[in-house]
Amino acid sequence: MAYETIIVENEDDVALIRLNRPEALNALNSTLITELADALSEADNNDKVRCIVITGSEKAFAAGADIKEMAEKSFVDVYNEDLFGAQVQVIERIRKPIIAAVSGYALGGGCELAMICDFIIAAENAKFGQPEVNLGVVAGIGGTQRLTRIIGKSKAMDMHLTGRFMDAAEAERSGLVSRIVPTAKLIPEAMAAARKIAEKSQITVRTIKEAVNRSYETTLSEGIRFERRAFHSLFGTEDQKEGMAAFLEKREPQFRDR
Numbered sequence: 001m002a003y004e005t006i007i008v009e010n011e012d013d014v015a016l017i018r019l020n021r022p023e024a025l026n027a028l029n030s031t032l033i034t035e036l037a038d039a040l041s042e043a044d045n046n047d048k049v050r051c052i053v054i055t056g057s058e059k060a061f062a063a064g065a066d067i068k069e070m071a072e073k074s075f076v077d078v079y080n081e082d083l084f085g086a087q088v089q090v091i092e093r094i095r096k097p098i099i100a101a102v103s104g105y106a107l108g109g110g111c112e113l114a115m116i117c118d119f120i121i122a123a124e125n126a127k128f129g130q131p132e133v134n135l136g137v138v139a140g141i142g143g144t145q146r147l148t149r150i151i152g153k154s155k156a157m158d159m160h161l162t163g164r165f166m167d168a169a170e171a172e173r174s175g176l177v178s179r180i181v182p183t184a185k186l187i188p189e190a191m192a193a194a195r196k197i198a199e200k201s202q203i204t205v206r207t208i209k210e211a212v213n214r215s216y217e218t219t220l221s222e223g224i225r226f227e228r229r230a231f232h233s234l235f236g237t238e239d240q241k242e243g244m245a246a247f248l249e250k251r252e253p254q255f256r257d258r
């Protein structure tokens, strides 16, 4: 499908989605967020795609929601159109793993989009922030909830209340990003991680995603019970037999997603 504000490249088993509004530092306008949700759904439904990478440009992953588009809207406008609601729900429900490859600014909705992804690989030049306070609003795509769970209350309050930016090193120390790579190597490193995931059993990968995400939604004991059931259930798959046999036979597993 042809898109106006994103570019989708399918390489082997991985869909690489590039946000592409360089003139506005990939600010999330209604076209971009809708096209992103559509492209992610398409990738989720495409049997050839086993992992997804979302990235932006070197200067900006995304500088947040499009302020020019939002500035004149009233409460009634954003309430009635449920600004960001439908598209974000689609993105949150994608079952395949999504890596955010972040270079440059990931601010406001850009930081929130990266946090919806399953993990973040950051370039050395990455900067994260929730500067909505400077615009007289609060984050609206989960920033107050996800950032707090990821980096803790004190740092999350600092980021949201002051609107300051966090560099890649602080983001890694805080657990917001899984690793930092040289800026020029961001896409190759993210694609290599995605290809590694794509080699695994997709039933196992989806179960892992579901179980880790469950930890945000439930109590520790419920989460552990869910994990144990998930672990037991995978013994009903051919891929568990193959994975364990391959280890014992000292060979690489050939998973069939069954």
Ligand SMILES: CC(C)(O)CC(=O)SCCNC(=O)CCNC(=O)[C@H](O)C(C)(C)COP(=O)(O)OP(=O)(O)OC[C@H]1O[C@@H](n2cnc3c(N)ncnc32)[C@H](O)[C@@H]1OP(=O)(O)O
Pocket: 023, 024, 025, 027, 028, 063, 064, 065, 066, 067, 068, 105, 107, 108, 109, 110, 112, 131, 132, 135, 138, 139, 140, 141, 143
């Ligand atoms: C999703 C919600 C609900 O959580 C809410 C939000 O996300 S609100 C938005 C939060 N984001 C911000 O407040 C960041 C706004 N941008 C900046 O502070 C700066 O642009 C910068 C620090 C990221 C980069 O600064 P600089 O290098 O000086 O570049 P600029 O000249 O400012 O920007 C270039 C160009 O891009 C336009 N731009 C940047 N960000 C946005 C945006 N969020 N919405 C719309 N347009 C944006 C900027 O206006 C410039 O375009 P021109 O004015 O030159 O046409």
